Amino acid sequence: MTTNLLDWDEELERNPEEEYQALLRALRRTEGFGLLFVECSVDKGEQIIQRVRQDLTAKAIDTLKFTEAIEDGNVYQRIRQTLAKNPVNILFIQGLEHSLLDYEDTKRHLGWSEEDIQPHSWRDVPRIMLNLNQQRENFRDSFSACLVFLVPQFVVKYLIHRAPDFFDWRSGSFEFPRDDNQLDEDILRLCFGDERFDANQQLSHQQRAAKIIELQVLLDELRPTAEEKTVDLLYEQSLLFYLQNEYEEAVTCCRRSLEITPQERKVWFWQGVLLGALGRYEEAIASYDKAIEFKPDDHEVWWGRGISLAALGRYEEAIASYDKAIEFKPDHGFAWYNKVCCFSLMKQFDQSLELLEKAIQLDAKYREMAKTDEDFAALREDGRFWEIVGE
């Protein structure tokens, strides 16, 4: 059988360093126009660009970073302007996802159901996708640079479905998955219980992929009235997607579940955790708020909400949220600790130090964490900091 030649048993582990070297070779070798796609988080993208700049001094490199939606969707035009100003060999392009988030939002406002907004319903084409697909020959004919699109996973899905001709022209795609176990295992155990978490975590990548499909078959066969069962299967499926590093899919499961049963508090919480991990903090906060509606004294939700607020730089609101967590669970060490972070970032060192002592009293592990935590960079300049944590 021919398929045997394409089927091998041992799993190919993705090695980030090998992946990076492959990207580097592609960049070094490409002469003139080329299209490369790198699937990674925003932070990871920054690191990759930094590293390529150091490793490839022979090539001129520039970055085009979109921080919001491209209003007219004309990516081609923006790239053209950038290259006209600075004709480089390699242009990194970041932030296409903003144009798509905006697109999904618009559809939501227009009253599309969640199913329709998801990339695989394909009722419509976002403008930037259209632009890429349509201008394909223009990219080839007007640019002599290698364009490297750094995008999160869900954008690749859009490209495959809505700009297939453009995506088809790539010379390579590279994947830098999120660091595994990005979320604290405790949170997962909290959300799913030890038994369920362990059972799914022990599976191999292949087994989890198969299980996702099995669950889907069950979901398709369930009667619409079997709401409770449906919601439970979706919850499990979203854990599997999370463990596969497919966060967007995991969020989709939550959304579908909440469409069926909006009062499911734990799903709102879990969805908030996922959205936070995706860096979609505002949506995460909205999700935590819904969880709070159903159970106002859930300290974990208040704590998670604080983290998303802090990530947006809304420190005072974050502190208020941590305070709520502490109100309902006075020995919530992380809430104390994260509160210290906020005060430190606001450069209110007196409060920081006072609270840090309190946190360390609750758990000595915060002493070690504080020594290396980015958030304390400024605080560590203060001599009193070292008195508290000790050398």
Added chain:
Amino acid sequence: MVDALTQIYNAINPFEPLEPDNPLYVDCNAERGDTDIILGLGREIVRSDRFTCQLFAGHRGAGKSTELLRLRKYLEENGCFVVYFAAVGEEDGDIDPQDVEYGDILLACARHLLEKLTEADPQPLVNWFRDRAIALQEVMQTEIKVDSVDVGIAKWFAQVTATIRAVPSQRRKIRELVYPHTITLVNALNEFIADAQHKLPSGKSKLVVIADNLDRIVPIVDDQGRSNHDEIYLDRSEQLRGLDCHLIYTVPISLVYSSRANDLKDRYGNPELLPMIMVQTPDGQSHAPGIHKMRQVVMKRVEPYWPNASLETDIFESADLVEMLCLASGGHVRELMLLLKEAINRVSAFPITAKALRRAIAETRDTYRRTVNRDQWAVLAKVARVRNIDNDEPHRDLLFRRCILEYRYYDDNDALQCWYDVHPLLKSTAEFKAADATYKP
């Protein structure tokens, strides 16, 4: 000094359709079920006394444009004047592939005929346009001055198509103005064409319009399950077929599997279809002649920079890997190039190792895996078993995205056999295996 590997890497280029007579071209027709568009589409035009309107379909990246350029050359050598244009994509493409109506295609034809047939008298089209000018002027907010004898009329058509394509807010208004008058537009075009027929360069007796890239019109299905493809090619076929010249439109492969496939056949005859190169037989055995073609495609790109290189030892570590690459491509030329590039990315020097090729295959497989919606795995499991497809939306969608591939061959009785298979890369995914295991006939 650029090394051979870098040169070969850059020669494996998925961007450019090959011009006729390009030495890189490999004639694969025998392994595409003897699909020869020169014989199919070309001869029909050269022999026919009546005007023809033919469709040309195929998978994205299968080599349609390359084949059309060959066809164009053949037609030009056989007494035809060819107006070839890429309706979507080029610097001044005419059509927005997301939002297309048949009238857009008609206007694009008008524009390109006017641009290429400079000897003919444009008066009928000038008159037609002048009747719309005042209203258009208001919508497009530009001054439109059409003189009674305007040699620059083509540029006004170009401006209208450009506005329809690029300015969605004006698109609807322009269409409302123009499209009630498509019948008179077709009449005006035919008057213009009739005059052009007399003025064709010497040696040319037939006028052929080839509209390429229309296959890039993204399929959109409305709530009633009607697709824009059906609307354009079936409901409005009168107008699309109405020009008094020979017409060839490229269409996406999925259209051929429209639920209204019979209507399509009635209107256009059997569409010419460019299938995959057959690298495996319907019973799943490796098919040596097809593999050989794929090897040649690779060799042609390698030879200029590394004469006499051996694929089995110099370029790849072993013969198995060459076969693995060809099979993994599913007989699709652009896929072959992509896999090869991905593999070269993963080695610092030739030969390509088993690990590098597996990595490349895994990467590409992952992309395909994610294009399949969760509810489509069951469909794929069925296709892999029965080697046939239904004319319904899930199958069309999977064809459009190359998750299902079409193959053709002539059997021992000289009967053309069409068969279908799931993309070979998808078959080894856990999802496919899970669906296959639960498959119920």
